[in-house]
Amino acid sequence: MSTTNWMETDEVGLKLALEQAHKSYNEGGIPIGCSIVASDGTVLGVGHNERIQKSSATLHGEISALENAGRLKAQVYRDATIYTTLSPCLMCTGAILLYKIPRVVIGENSTFLGGEDLLASHHVQVVVIDDPECKELMNRFIREKPKDWNEDIGEE
């Protein structure tokens, strides 16, 4: 795991993920967003947590972005980076491993720590940005709707 290796081109990916997080928050939902971007900059999919909006138990930000990206060939995933505003839970970590996405950029992992170690043990490059905007948005939501948040991580 690394907090360096943050590339300029990654700014677009995290910006898209953050836009999704804000969109979800503005809908009354859990503010976690995600984008999946190919190495040539092509945006393959974006999505955000849909627990509240769709009464969904599985549409976390990463699952939502993968779902919105549709059916892709294995080599497309293997050339992509997934950007998520928050550390991926074990379900989303498993999805990243299923499709062998080689690189994960995480906005922050101070409000929740997910599968970074599991990703690293499968040789996935993990970059943690520790982004203040991601943290502020997530902390605000946890203060406002702690029950929804705890339900989302299987704790309530």
Added chain:
Amino acid sequence: MSTTNWMETDEVGLKLALEQAHKSYNEGGIPIGCSIVASDGTVLGVGHNERIQKSSATLHGEISALENAGRLKAQVYRDATIYTTLSPCLMCTGAILLYKIPRVVIGENSTFLGGEDLLASHHVQVVVIDDPECKELMNRFIREKPKDWNEDIGEE
């Protein structure tokens, strides 16, 4: 992991999962089915793979059953068994770990071997039935539509 501890009451759970697998096959889809059942026998949700039917990259049998079960409280998952006709991939394994489902009954894991070791390392009880009907159905599909199957496990 165990191939014993197969309880009579589990027959209902696996039967529901197999019904879902056959339903998917009859729709032209990947024949993997799943059910989630509480310890008192209440069926919480059923589902099947929807890759072909919904052009979905994430609706594996287990994810589909979790999604169909809707938003549940943590203690409900922690009292449940999840039945799946085929060994759960890493995404579905991660979903089981996210919600701390304590027991997984797997129809077969000879056509695909997923996250059994990861489940066991998190103290999830894993029971493998080695069911001939699950194997026959899956083998038939893999012979008929190998590309769809390989796409589903991130290999093509």
